[in-house]
Amino acid sequence: MSTTITPAQLARRELHDFDGRLIGPDDSDYEQARAVYNAMIDKRPALIARCAGRADVAQAIGFARDHGLLLAVRGGGHNGGGLGTCDDGVVADLSLLKEIEVDPAARTVRVGGGCTWGEVDRATGEHGLATPSGIISTTGVGGLTLGGGLGHLTRKCGLTIDNLLEAELVLASGESVRASATEHPDLYWAIRGGGGNFGVVTSFLFRLHEVGTIVGGPTFWPVEQGADVLSAYREFIPSAPRELGGFFAFATVPPAPPFPEAIHLRKVCGIVWSYVGGEQAAAKAMAPLLAEVPEPLMHGVQPMPHAMLQGAFDGLYPPGDQWYWRADFVNEIPDEAVRLHARFGSELPTMKSTMHLYPIDGAAHDVGPSDTAWSYRDAGWGAVFVGVGPDPANAAAIRNWSIDYQEALHPYSAGGAYVNMIMDEGEDRIRASYRDNYDRLARIKRTYDPDNLFRVNQNIRPAAA
Numbered sequence: 001m002s003t004t005i006t007p008a009q010l011a012r013r014e015l016h017d018f019d020g021r022l023i024g025p026d027d028s029d030y031e032q033a034r035a036v037y038n039a040m041i042d043k044r045p046a047l048i049a050r051c052a053g054r055a056d057v058a059q060a061i062g063f064a065r066d067h068g069l070l071l072a073v074r075g076g077g078h079n080g081g082g083l084g085t086c087d088d089g090v091v092a093d094l095s096l097l098k099e100i101e102v103d104p105a106a107r108t109v110r111v112g113g114g115c116t117w118g119e120v121d122r123a124t125g126e127h128g129l130a131t132p133s134g135i136i137s138t139t140g141v142g143g144l145t146l147g148g149g150l151g152h153l154t155r156k157c158g159l160t161i162d163n164l165l166e167a168e169l170v171l172a173s174g175e176s177v178r179a180s181a182t183e184h185p186d187l188y189w190a191i192r193g194g195g196g197n198f199g200v201v202t203s204f205l206f207r208l209h210e211v212g213t214i215v216g217g218p219t220f221w222p223v224e225q226g227a228d229v230l231s232a233y234r235e236f237i238p239s240a241p242r243e244l245g246g247f248f249a250f251a252t253v254p255p256a257p258p259f260p261e262a263i264h265l266r267k268v269c270g271i272v273w274s275y276v277g278g279e280q281a282a283a284k285a286m287a288p289l290l291a292e293v294p295e296p297l298m299h300g301v302q303p304m305p306h307a308m309l310q311g312a313f314d315g316l317y318p319p320g321d322q323w324y325w326r327a328d329f330v331n332e333i334p335d336e337a338v339r340l341h342a343r344f345g346s347e348l349p350t351m352k353s354t355m356h357l358y359p360i361d362g363a364a365h366d367v368g369p370s371d372t373a374w375s376y377r378d379a380g381w382g383a384v385f386v387g388v389g390p391d392p393a394n395a396a397a398i399r400n401w402s403i404d405y406q407e408a409l410h411p412y413s414a415g416g417a418y419v420n421m422i423m424d425e426g427e428d429r430i431r432a433s434y435r436d437n438y439d440r441l442a443r444i445k446r447t448y449d450p451d452n453l454f455r456v457n458q459n460i461r462p463a464a465a
């Protein structure tokens with residue numbers, strides 16, 4: 001009989017003060033605990049340390065470090081490349097870190113490292129306040145924030161990191177520190193875009209904005225009008241008022257309300273709007289674009305709470321679908337790129353597959369390329385090409401479409417990509433995505449994580465001494 005002790009057994013023996021839960025392959029809830037949002041990712045950690053607080057996080061880090069085990073950190077578990085988990089190592093699962101403290105007078109919210117955006121948006125929304133995040137409420141605050149944070153409110157309020165005032169981290173050494181403009185400012189600079197490379201964030205403090213009811217929803221046109229609509233959109237959005245967010249998409253109309261039955265399952269191009277302000281002002285802001293393009297199939301724009309818009313895609317994209325991600329930053333969309341978009345956009349391989357162009361301008365351009373780790377402040381859009389579907393039999397089809405589409409458009413891109421929207425594309429791609437900021441990030445990495453314990457991420461290697 002083998003006497004080899006498993007990491008889960010060893011952890012139970014060693015981590016006496018662990019307040020959360022230690023889950024190993026023999027536990028009945030292991031299968032559920034190891035699953036991440038993207039069903040294409042099928043990893044089997046040796047130990048899932050579900051941490052109940054900062055002390056548990058420090059213990060999980062120390063256990064992985066002392067036993068030479070790979071360490072992954074899981075916030076919301078949404079990462080396309082599955083960077084919230086790993087094979088055979090330790091997952092520090094933050095899903096119990098759910099603190100949310102809104103301070104309406106100070107206009108801030110303190111958020112636990114394992115929250116999802118839906119939880120935060122609901123709490124801040126009660127006060128008519130919000131901080132900018134993404135476009136899906138089930139995404140984790142942790143990963144989205146540390147990578148940058150692009151979404152409906154980017155043009156008005158900046159990236160998520162532009163609203164991050166401070167963060168509490170547990171470092172590779174197990175020490176707890178606060179990163180802000182005045183405490184560990186180098187770390188504060190690095191975590192605003194540099195991902196989970198520098199430590200485990202147990203809480204974030206964000207600035208809040210007055211965003212209660214917004215005017216939002218989609219406008220759809222037949223996919224055959226993709227080139228016309230995109231040509232008008234590329235001219236329109238950079239000069240639109242900051243209150244207006246609007247990402248361009250190729251998609252298929254879901255076969256369910258609120259979409260009219262007549263257009264169910266129709267391939268379309270569209271703009272998903274979000275206007276911070278009233279209905280009349282929203283209509284006025286959108287009017288120049290609508291005047292340039294043919295009559296839409298559907299103009300589903302209406303006032304709604306900000307949190308409702310954030311959750312609008314949740315039903316369409318539940319956990320457990322197959323996802324294949326590619327992305328690029330884009331400065332301009334020349335005519336040849338428009339033609340290619342129109343072609344690939346009309347060849348969506350499954351109902352849920354999509355391409356989005358998220359505007360990166362307005363308030364996001366108020367911050368300089370080296371003010372935070374997030375370098376591409378001069379980009380016009382973040383393009384994402386995602387093949388999505390519930391059926392693993394379509395995995396090759398969605399992967400191929402996503403790769404072919406991105407590779408065809410890449411010559412018209414700015415070079416790098418938003419690190420939160422790529423899978424594993426290697427070190428050169430990471431360097432290209434941080435550009436001139438990479439070397440500084442590598443030096444900060446050397447200070448805070450010289451042995452590269454935090455390497456299940458878009459990894460920045462510690463600079464040589």
Ligand SMILES: Cc1cc2nc3c(=O)[nH]c(=O)nc-3n(C[C@H](O)[C@H](O)[C@H](O)COP(=O)(O)OP(=O)(O)OC[C@H]3O[C@@H](n4cnc5c(N)ncnc54)[C@H](O)[C@@H]3O)c2cc1C
Pocket residue numbers: 037072073074075076077078079080082083084085094113114133134135136139140141142143144145146147148149150151195196197199200201202317420421456457458
């Ligand atoms: C359906 C969907 C929609 C999305 N929409 C948007 C969008 O609109 N805008 C946008 O910007 N991005 C979007 N994303 C991308 C998203 O930002 C990334 O997938 C992000 O990594 C998810 O964060 P997470 O905490 O859920 O992921 P996880 O898989 O848990 O973690 C991802 C990475 O972040 C690290 N990490 C997470 N939490 C912490 C923490 N507290 N401390 C230290 N490291 C941590 C992990 O170690 C890992 O490297 C979307 C993703 C999906 C699947």
